[in-house]
Amino acid sequence: MQVLVILVVGGLLGGLVNLLRPSRIPWVQDWGNYVEARAQEEGIEVIPLSMALSFYEADSHLFIDARPLEEYDKAHVSETISLPFETLDEQYEALDQILSTDAPVIVYCKNRECDDALLLALELRDMVKTNLLYYVDGFELWEESECPVQN
Amino acid sequence: MNIAALWLAGVELACVAGLFVPWLRAASLWIILGLLVLFSLGIGINLARGSHMACGCFSSSPMAHPIGWFGVLKNVGLMIFTVAALFFRQEKEEPAAVIS
Numbered sequence: 114m115q116v117l118v119i120l121v122v123g124g125l126l127g128g129l130v131n132l133l134r135p136s137r138i139p140w141v142q143d144w145g146n147y148v149e150a151r152a153q154e155e156g157i158e159v160i161p162l163s164m165a166l167s168f169y170e171a172d173s174h175l176f177i178d179a180r181p182l183e184e185y186d187k188a189h190v191s192e193t194i195s196l197p198f199e200t201l202d203e204q205y206e207a208l209d210q211i212l213s214t215d216a217p218v219i220v221y222c223k224n225r226e227c228d229d230a231l232l233l234a235l236e237l238r239d240m241v242k243t244n245l246l247y248y249v250d251g252f253e254l255w256e257e258s259e260c261p262v263q264n
Numbered sequence: 265m266n267i268a269a270l271w272l273a274g275v276e277l278a279c280v281a282g283l284f285v286p287w288l289r290a291a292s293l294w295i296i297l298g299l300l301v302l303f304s305l306g307i308g309i310n311l312a313r314g315s316h317m318a319c320g321c322f323s324s325s326p327m328a329h330p331i332g333w334f335g336v337l338k339n340v341g342l343m344i345f346t347v348a349a350l351f352f353r354q355e356k357e358e359p360a361a362v363i364s
Contacts, residue, residue, distance in 0.1 A: 115291035119278045127274025142266050153313065160316045162326040254326050 148228045149249045157234050157247050165219060165248040166260055175214060179222040179230040180252065190221070190252065191261040198222075198229040201236060211237065217244040224251035275299070290350065297346045304339040307331050 131137055152159050168174040176193040178185050185195040196207045222230035234247050282292030318328035
C-alpha cells in the first residue's frame with residue numbers, strides 16, 4: 114500500500130513539475146526516428162561531445178565534416194576535412210585521403226536532426242572504412258560549447 | 265516514453281521525501297532498490313550495445329562523461345547501502361516485537 118502511495122504521488126509530482134517548468138518536454142515523443150537511434154540500428158558507433166573533444170585533443174582521429182561546403186567555409190571544427198554528403202560522388206581527393214589513411218575517422222554534420230553524417234558514415238563503411246565514429250551532437254553544439262573552431 | 269521518464273523522476277523525488285516519513289521509509293527503500301537495479305540494467309545493456317552516451321542522471325551538460333562500468337559499480341555500492349538500511353531497520357523493529 115505504501116509503495117502504491119509513493120508511486121502515485123511520484124507520478125503526480127513528475128507531471129506537475131513538467132507542467133510548471135518553462136522548457137516543458139512533450140508527454141509523448143517518437144525517439145525511433147532520431148538519427149542517433151537509426152545510427153545504432155545500423156551498427157554505427159555514436160559518440161557525444163565529451164568523447165569527440167577528447168579524441169580531438171588527443172589528435173587521434175580524423176574529423177570529417179559532412180555539411181554543405183558553404184557551411185564548412187563559414188566555420189568548422191579545426192583541422193577537419195570537408196566531405197559534403199550531397200556532392201560525395203565528386204569528392205575524389207578527399208575520399209582518397211580518407212580511405213588511404215589508417216587513422217580512425219569521426220563524421221559530423223550540423224546537429225542531431227541532420228542525417229548527412231550518418232549517410233556519409235554508411236557510404237564510407239561500404240567503401241571498407243570501418244573504423245569510424247559518428248559524433249551525433251553536430252557542429253552547432255561544438256561551437257556553442259566553445260570548442261576549437263576554424264573560420 | 266517521456267511520460268515514463270517524468271514519472272520515474274517524480275518517484276525518485278517522492279522516495280527522498282518518503283525516507284523522512286517513518287511509515288513510508290521501508291517502501292521508499294524498496295523502491296530505491298528496485299530503481300537502482302533498473303538503472304544498472306539499463307546502463308549495462310547500453311554498454312553492451314556500444315553506446316557511449318551520458319545517462320543524464322547527474323548532469324545534462326553536453327560535456328558530461330559517457331556511461332561506463334564504473335557507474336554500474338557505483339550503483340551496486342548504493343544497492344548494498346540500501347539493503348543494509350532495510351536490514352538495519354528490520355533489526356531495530358524486532359526487539360520491540362519480542363518485548364511485547
